Amino acid sequence: MKKIMLDQMILTDCCPTNAGSKMLDGYTGLFNATVVEKLKEAGYEIAGKLPVGEFAIDLVGESCFAGADKASAAAKTLENDTVMAHIALDVNGAPRRVAAQNGLVFAKPTYGTVSRFGMIPVACSGECVGVMARNAADCREVLCTIVGKDEKDGTMHTDEVCKNAAAAAAPVKKVAVLKMPTDANDKIEATKAKMAANGIEICEIDAGVIASANAAWNMLMCAELCNNVSRYDGVKYGYRTKNYKNLDELYTNSRTEAFGLTLKTAILYGSDVLSTKNYMAKYDKAMRVRRVIVEAFAGIFADFDAVLLPAVSKMAYTEKDSAFEENAYTAPASVTGLPAVVTNGVQLIGPAFSDGALLALAEALEKEGK
Amino acid sequence: MKFETVIGLEVHVEMATKSKIFCSCSAEFGGEQNDHVCPACCGMPGMLPIVNKKVVDLGMTAGMMLNCHINRTTTFDKKSYYYPDLPAAYQTTQWFAPVAVNGTVEIETANGKKSVRIKQIHMEEDAGKLVHDDWTGTSLVDFNRTSVPLIEIVSQPDLSSAEEVVAYLERLRSLLRFAKVSDCRMEQGSMRCDVNLSVRPEGSDKLGVRTEMKNMNSLSAIVRAIEYETARHIDAIENGTEELVQETRRWDDVKGKSFAMRSKETAGDYRYFPDPNIMPVVIDDAWYDAIKASLPEFPEVKKARYTTELGLGDYDADILTGSRALCDCFEGALAVCGNAKEAANWLISDCMNVLNKKQLTADQLTIDGKALGELIVLVSDGKVGRGNAKKILEAMFEQELSPAKYAEENGFIVSNDTGLIEKTVREAIAADQKAVADFKGGKEKALMALFGKCMKQLKGNCDPQLLRTMLIDEINKA
Numbered sequence: 001m002k003k004i005m006l007d008q009m010i011l012t013d014c015c016p017t018n019a020g021s022k023m024l025d026g027y028t029g030l031f032n033a034t035v036v037e038k039l040k041e042a043g044y045e046i047a048g049k050l051p052v053g054e055f056a057i058d059l060v061g062e063s064c065f066a067g068a069d070k071a072s073a074a075a076k077t078l079e080n081d082t083v084m085a086h087i088a089l090d091v092n093g094a095p096r097r098v099a100a101q102n103g104l105v106f107a108k109p110t111y112g113t114v115s116r117f118g119m120i121p122v123a124c125s126g127e128c129v130g131v132m133a134r135n136a137a138d139c140r141e142v143l144c145t146i147v148g149k150d151e152k153d154g155t156m157h158t159d160e161v162c163k164n165a166a167a168a169a170a171p172v173k174k175v176a177v178l179k180m181p182t183d184a185n186d187k188i189e190a191t192k193a194k195m196a197a198n199g200i201e202i203c204e205i206d207a208g209v210i211a212s213a214n215a216a217w218n219m220l221m222c223a224e225l226c227n228n229v230s231r232y233d234g235v236k237y238g239y240r241t242k243n244y245k246n247l248d249e250l251y252t253n254s255r256t257e258a259f260g261l262t263l264k265t266a267i268l269y270g271s272d273v274l275s276t277k278n279y280m281a282k283y284d285k286a287m288r289v290r291r292v293i294v295e296a297f298a299g300i301f302a303d304f305d306a307v308l309l310p311a312v313s314k315m316a317y318t319e320k321d322s323a324f325e326e327n328a329y330t331a332p333a334s335v336t337g338l339p340a341v342v343t344n345g346v347q348l349i350g351p352a353f354s355d356g357a358l359l360a361l362a363e364a365l366e367k368e369g370k
Numbered sequence: 371m372k373f374e375t376v377i378g379l380e381v382h383v384e385m386a387t388k389s390k391i392f393c394s395c396s397a398e399f400g401g402e403q404n405d406h407v408c409p410a411c412c413g414m415p416g417m418l419p420i421v422n423k424k425v426v427d428l429g430m431t432a433g434m435m436l437n438c439h440i441n442r443t444t445t446f447d448k449k450s451y452y453y454p455d456l457p458a459a460y461q462t463t464q465w466f467a468p469v470a471v472n473g474t475v476e477i478e479t480a481n482g483k484k485s486v487r488i489k490q491i492h493m494e495e496d497a498g499k500l501v502h503d504d505w506t507g508t509s510l511v512d513f514n515r516t517s518v519p520l521i522e523i524v525s526q527p528d529l530s531s532a533e534e535v536v537a538y539l540e541r542l543r544s545l546l547r548f549a550k551v552s553d554c555r556m557e558q559g560s561m562r563c564d565v566n567l568s569v570r571p572e573g574s575d576k577l578g579v580r581t582e583m584k585n586m587n588s589l590s591a592i593v594r595a596i597e598y599e600t601a602r603h604i605d606a607i608e609n610g611t612e613e614l615v616q617e618t619r620r621w622d623d624v625k626g627k628s629f630a631m632r633s634k635e636t637a638g639d640y641r642y643f644p645d646p647n648i649m650p651v652v653i654d655d656a657w658y659d660a661i662k663a664s665l666p667e668f669p670e671v672k673k674a675r676y677t678t679e680l681g682l683g684d685y686d687a688d689i690l691t692g693s694r695a696l697c698d699c700f701e702g703a704l705a706v707c708g709n710a711k712e713a714a715n716w717l718i719s720d721c722m723n724v725l726n727k728k729q730l731t732a733d734q735l736t737i738d739g740k741a742l743g744e745l746i747v748l749v750s751d752g753k754v755g756r757g758n759a760k761k762i763l764e765a766m767f768e769q770e771l772s773p774a775k776y777a778e779e780n781g782f783i784v785s786n787d788t789g790l791i792e793k794t795v796r797e798a799i800a801a802d803q804k805a806v807a808d809f810k811g812g813k814e815k816a817l818m819a820l821f822g823k824c825m826k827q828l829k830g831n832c833d834p835q836l837l838r839t840m841l842i843d844e845i846n847k848a
């Protein structure tokens with residue numbers, strides 16, 4: 001049986017799901033995520049769970065309670081070819097970064113084509129369940145298994161639209177290269193060369209308003225995160241402080257002791273963004289910027305089949321690097337819900353429902369590389 | 371100085387749906403504690419809300435009954451606050467685009483008619499219930515009510531007395547019950563209101579300091595609270611007894627006083643934002659028209675029709691139009707039997723009797739109007755005696771049945787067998803010669819005794835007029 005790993009954001013009723021946080025240490029959900037059910041039905045074996053940075057937003061897991069070196073666990077597991085693929089919740093691009101830095105493929109599908117039922121919620125308006133694998137073909141096989149309408153998720157497209165998106169499609173002929181500064185520029189240049197060898201027309205364009213995706217997504221993501229993690233109060237499940245005299249102290253101390261620094265930062269920022277004082281200037285503005293970016297991409301896709309851009313600023317992180325800054329590369333697809341595929345250390349973004357076409361392009365580039 | 375009171379109401383009404391607003395748990399009142407719960411309404415991570423279409427149907431219905439404009443695109447939003455009865459730490463409600471806005475409700479009091487403006491109607495989920503145990507000093511939470519669908523009806527500050535508030539609430543209750551949006555039972559908490567009140571010198575166009583009393587659930591308590599709060603405000607303005615501040619107050623009906631709530635319980639920024647897990651609900655023409663077509667006549671329109679077109683008396687029409695269930699049954703029966711007076715009589719006397727015996731309200735009437743009409747026809751055609759018809763009616767409260775079939779199966783069909791009647795009459799006369807002699811001697815009562823015995827022997831299945839004639843004939847022959 002083909003083995004699949006899951007990340008710690010995906011609920012299973014058989015084993016704990018901790019969201020990479022001390023807050024949910026030992027928490028076992030009461031049900032399986034829809035993607036888990038779909039994989040089992042199709043005959044895949046769920047082989048285990050891999051750690052994530054806290055609530056899947058932490059860059060390298062520096063504040064994750066279970067120890068350092070989290071994010072590359074997926075990469076290490078996939079080195080071992082007994083595991084076919086790893087399913088991860090892409091909230092702020094963490095799995096895309098892991099794939100880029102470790103020479104793996106990751107497909108973040110079009111928003112609303114893979115069910116989010118059973119995901120620990122963080123930033124519901126943009127997070128997507130994606131597939132990491134050693135090559136595009138494996139990625140596609142697993143993606144085709146997990147796409148499809150789920151009555152338990154009210155934000156999904158019709159079953160036909162979901163399935164067509166993941167299926168193979170017309171080849172990509174014209175690619176726009178988004179100019180964004182990165183230390184990993186050699187990967188972009190190498191990909192451009194392979195594309196040219198494949199007869200693909202390439203044209204460089206300015207990032208323009210797309211450069212604002214990072215600021216917009218950080219606001220929206222933190223606002224939604226702040227609201228979604230408010231439920232963890234130490235009463236019904238998860239971590240509870242030993243240090244309290246009344247209910248307020250129970251709430252406050254449980255949260256203070258269990259959440260890490262990045263999460264606290266996100267909670268404070270998100271709370272501020274949603275406050276009556278700042279709502280119009282920040283949250284509402286971010287929603288407007290989101291729409292403008294969607295329109296900017298639509299403009300690009302009138303002339304091109306896909307966009308090529310970096311996935312990371314560098315090939316390895318230190319503790320000084322910030323998730324909120326690294327979002328610059330992954331936020332454009334997160335904030336718009338567009339499909340993104342990471343391959344050869346770079347990122348491809350296509351129009352909605354072009355997941356299959358992006359994977360086909362990734363496959364072509366793989367062959368060129370060997 | 372003369373003062374006027376300015377009152378606006380926020381009325382919460384629990385909708386009459388079978389299931390909750392975002393999950394399939396039962397929305398029934400009662401049940402064992404935490405019986406009607408699932409991971410979704412307990413706020414567990416991983417569950418996603420799916421909007422119950424019936425809730426939107428009823429939200430639109432309420433909006434149309436209150437002459438509102440219906441927002442064709444209506445959205446759900448998250449309202450964040452910490453309280454143990456709110457398991458996800460947010461309530462899903464409608465903040466940016468509520469289902470209905472800008473309506474009116476007409477009320478009538480001793481001071482005449484008035485139109486109360488409705489600001490908006492929005493749909494939202496209820497919270498759980500805290501159960502405090504003073505003995506152990508603990509609090510427990512019952513999540514049966516979490517995510518039960520509510521509508522909140524927000525009025526403009528157009529009301530100016532306790533009397534008008536009562537008239538407004540009664541009018542809301544009547545309209546919402548008629549449209550089957552809610553049973554509006556204040557004692558069960560399915561209708562409750564927040565009273566916003568301020569006082570100003572008569573004729574002034576500037577509003578005074580406003581206070582809010584939350585969660586009022588009895589009309590008499592509301593009247594007392596408004597009278598107390600009005601007097602307190604006037605006293606503060608005229609005599610400077612205290613400084614009025616904008617605040618939320620709790621009404622203590624036992625003490626007959628209102629108390630300021632701790633600021634901690636009321637202050638806070640709810641940090642509203644659109645719920646990304648719920649797509650905007652788009653109400654297309656077909657949906658809008660279907661709800662429009664399903665609206666009932668207003669009770670007063672029905673009453674006018676019953677008295678003028680159907681010739682019912684004011685009293686009967688009032689009773690019938692006091693309940694949608696009675697109206698539906700009446701109209702169903704009328705369509706079959708064509709006799710409005712008979713149908714009204716059966717409902718007002720016979721059906722109400724059975725309901726009273728069962729300690730049910732008129733709204734809980736479940737019998738089918740068509741079946742009642744058939745029963746009335748059986749009686750007027752002389753096929754079933756009135757006494758037996760009442761027995762059939764009682765059976766109709768227990769189960770759905772065809773009156774004709776039931777009458778046949780239970781031997782309730784009036785016999786046309788004059789031979790059998792003649793035989794019964796002869797036997798009765800033979801057995802009681804004294805009664806015959808008494809009747810001949812002028813004692814009318816003696817005939818009634820014989821009549822009763824024969825009717826009993828015939829199990830009531832005999833036209834009383836026919837029996838009486840045959841009885842007199844036989845006595846005269848004897």
Ligand SMILES: [Zn+2]
Nearest residue numbers: 393395408411
């Ligand atoms: Zn439920």
